[in-house]
Amino acid sequence: MPEEVGQAALDRALTHDDLLLNYQPIHDARTSAIVSAEALLRQRRQSGETREAGIIAEAAEKSPGNERCVLGSWMMETAFRDAAIWQSNGGDEVRLNVNLSPLDFEEGDIVERLKAIMEHAGLDARKLILEITETSYIERPRDTVAVLEAVKDLGVALWLDDFGTRHSTLTHLQHFPLDGLKIPGTFIAGLVGDSRCRAITRALIGLGHELGLKVTAEEVETEKQLALLREADCDYVQGFLLSRPMSAAALTKALR
Ligand code: G
Ligand code: MN
Numbered sequence: 001m002p003e004e005v006g007q008a009a010l011d012r013a014l015t016h017d018d019l020l021l022n023y024q025p026i027h028d029a030r031t032s033a034i035v036s037a038e039a040l041l042r043q044r045r046q047s048g049e050t051r052e053a054g055i056i057a058e059a060a061e062k063s064p065g066n067e068r069c070v071l072g073s074w075m076m077e078t079a080f081r082d083a084a085i086w087q088s089n090g091g092d093e094v095r096l097n098v099n100l101s102p103l104d105f106e107e108g109d110i111v112e113r114l115k116a117i118m119e120h121a122g123l124d125a126r127k128l129i130l131e132i133t134e135t136s137y138i139e140r141p142r143d144t145v146a147v148l149e150a151v152k153d154l155g156v157a158l159w160l161d162d163f164g165t166r167h168s169t170l171t172h173l174q175h176f177p178l179d180g181l182k183i184p185g186t187f188i189a190g191l192v193g194d195s196r197c198r199a200i201t202r203a204l205i206g207l208g209h210e211l212g213l214k215v216t217a218e219e220v221e222t223e224k225q226l227a228l229l230r231e232a233d234c235d236y237v238q239g240f241l242l243s244r245p246m247s248a249a250a251l252t253k254a255l256r
Helices: 004-018 052-062 065-089 103-108 110-121 141-153 169-175 185-189 195-210 223-231 248-255
Strands: 017-026 034-044 050-052 097-100 128-132 156-158 178-181 214-217
Touching: 017 248, 034 052, 034 169, 034 223, 034 248, 052 065, 065 097, 065 110, 065 185, 065 248, 097 103, 103 156, 110 141, 110 214, 141 156, 141 223, 156 169, 156 195, 195 214, 195 223
Parallel strands: 034 097, 097 128, 128 156, 156 178, 178 214
Antiparallel strands: 017 034, 034 050
């Protein structure tokens, strides 16, 4: 069967119940303890395997408000419910990271939606971290700051994802009410062999700390990378070296 693309794939996925979330742990860089887990969208294939759902996510970004909203709400409802389960089964200190699309903010009612979904799932706001990317905030920086402040008032933490790629600007660090930032895998991949990646990574960790932020390195794959990150005082690490994405059930079991 040919691959469905874009809108067709999104429509199908939404009506056929073939989307799922996997969770990739985020570890304390020093102790390797799991401190949080990031919800990642996956698509169930007919073969029973799962794959990344990039096409679906892209289609959702481009689709009218309704479908985008449906997918965003489904992700939040599912992830919040899963996290509430692991948090009440021995993983009570393990938070949940959810990626928020910049477009989620344009729906206007994001604060009310978040609040309602958290209450419904029984998730404590202090155990939720929202990851935002900078892609399209530039267009309306003032509105964005107001919405982010309102989200923070709920008790939720905010991290900047993929910092230093795409449309990054330091004014986001100046104005956004952030608690953390994530250093993208592109810099971590060159950490050992490329002195520029090392310089950028160290500078980002230092900058984050000066701003009072927690810094997470993404896509850590080797012991050498981990050692360099520890040396540079990075707070948290995520990547295949320590954990792959897994089902909610597997994570809950691992935490128990
Ligand atoms: O943009 P974001 O950081 O949310 O993307 C996370 C993606 O990166 C996930 O799909 C996940 O499977 C993948 N990933 C997570 N850890 C690693 C890693 O150590 N190496 C590589 N190559 N990919 C990773
Ligand atoms: Mn992310």
